[in-house]
Amino acid sequence: MLKLDCFAYTNALRRVHPGEKLAFALLSMTACLASAGPLVPLLVLALMTVAITRGARVPGHVYLKLMLVPLGFALAGVVTVAFNLGRAGSTYLFSITVHGLTISTSYADLYRAGLILAKSIGATSCLYFLTLTTPVVEVACLLRKARLPALWVELLCLIYRFIFVVMETAEKIYISQSARWGYSTLKNAYRSLGQLVSVLLVRSLHHSRALYTALLARGYDGELQVLEERFEVSRKNWAFITGTGAVLFFLGLAGRGWPF
Amino acid sequence: MKYILEARDLYFTYPDGTPALKGASLAVEEGKRVAILGPNGAGKTTLFLHFNGILRPQKGKVLYAGKEVQYDRRFLKQLRREVGIVFQDPDSQLFSASVFQEVSFGPMNLGLPKEEVARLVEEAMEATEISALRDKPTHLLSYGQKKRVCLAGVLAMKPRVLICDEPTAGLDPKYARQSMELFDRLHQRGTTIILATHDVDLAYSWADYAYFMEGGKVVGEGLPQEVFRDTRLLESCNLTRPWLVEFFELLCSQKVLPEDSSPPRNREELVQLFLAV
Known part of the structure; x- marks a missing residue:
């Protein structure tokens, strides 16, 4: 993918x-x-x-x-x-x-x-x-032009963007866990994976809050308006x-x- | 003296009960380069969020260009246009997978015509040297490149005051130097620049004025060549003295330099001072 x-x-x-x-x-x-x-x-x-x-x-x-x-x-x-x-x-x-x-x-x-x-x-x-x-971003532009609800298109774009952020975070956590023998035995692996998922959720929440703050700082007022190339x-x-x-x-x- | 931003005795406690500001006061002069130093958790970021009206102080006042900040839509819109914040973590600021779209977000919110927005975006991308990245998705950029995109996203709004939270943290020396050069260019064009940093050497050489924060309060302020010699103040903020100051004082105590000479601000001044003796 x-x-x-x-x-x-x-x-x-x-x-x-x-x-x-x-x-x-x-x-x-x-x-x-x-x-x-x-x-x-x-x-x-x-x-x-x-x-x-x-x-x-x-x-x-x-x-x-x-x-x-x-x-x-x-x-x-x-x-x-x-x-x-x-x-x-x-x-x-x-x-x-x-x-x-x-x-x-x-x-x-x-x-x-x-x-x-x-x-x-x-x-x-x-x-x-x-x-x-x-690229997904350009498909999203077309969807916007096709008059799909702005909310859907915005969600599509945000989800697409954050797939990568979440994946990167998960990868980093995984590496740091395995560096400390987190996946050495089956029992460890189960526990580590459980922790990874829960930490990922907490981080995602934190991320979404930080993103909202950053958007506000640039004058966000309910709609993600961007200029398309x-x-x-x-x-x-x-x-x-x-x-x-x-x-x-x-x-x-x-x-x-x-x-x- | 004209203050562009002023915090008067601000108190703020986060909903989870963490007190972040406990009577912070400072005033930033227009057109100056200001460094704010302090350990993690001193309240720097919280203070910044007050400066463009994202947080509202529970006690105290924030003034912009001499006017008290009003928390209605119109005032906030104008305030957020003129006071730009670049946050520390680029991944929680970038919302779009496209560099171009990301940078265009701010100016689009200002309600400018599309041609104008396109011009501002090009200008900001050029200033931050990211024009070559326009076709790349943000998730394929390096950390330093992401930081520049964030900066471009704020610069595109042409802020009067630019606030940067740890702009050089995590950057390699080349990127860090380029960012500082960019700040100097902006400063020459009259932009007020506020940096939060842990880097005492950088703050000492670069800033026109420095503030020190600790425990939600401003505990010290002054001209860099004066405050950075205050060992007790620096220690209370978990900071060390800049190497230039340390070396200068060693030279003074060894009588190599006269006691009353003024400390050098950068490497070149130190060399000049040394050669003059």
């Missing part, structure tokens, strides 16, 4: 308008999910892979590792779609019987499983594109986004499953 966050700030598409990146990811994802056949999801996967590794210059092995995580989940889920218990009618492709239990699959089942797999992987790649190229709107990018979106939608809907 931390690595993902770092790439969001250092990738080569950092200066691209966040709205464009969001539109690109969402349009492609919708086209992918709405598609009737597996062609469009696979195209979206290819498109996002190129956008992430070539466009944003995220190293290929990092991207591959990230993709393996949802792939594992998707495969596990898809297996239950592909295989049926009991003999599935006359169209079955093959079946095996072990101890009187019959497992079978048919061409239609396999196709459906493949489609689900392709769609989920395609959609995940779109989300990865967004998270790897766009300006990004150049690129016509070229918008043309590309709408172009690819249109092609993907056309292939996915008008093609009706072509060529499969």
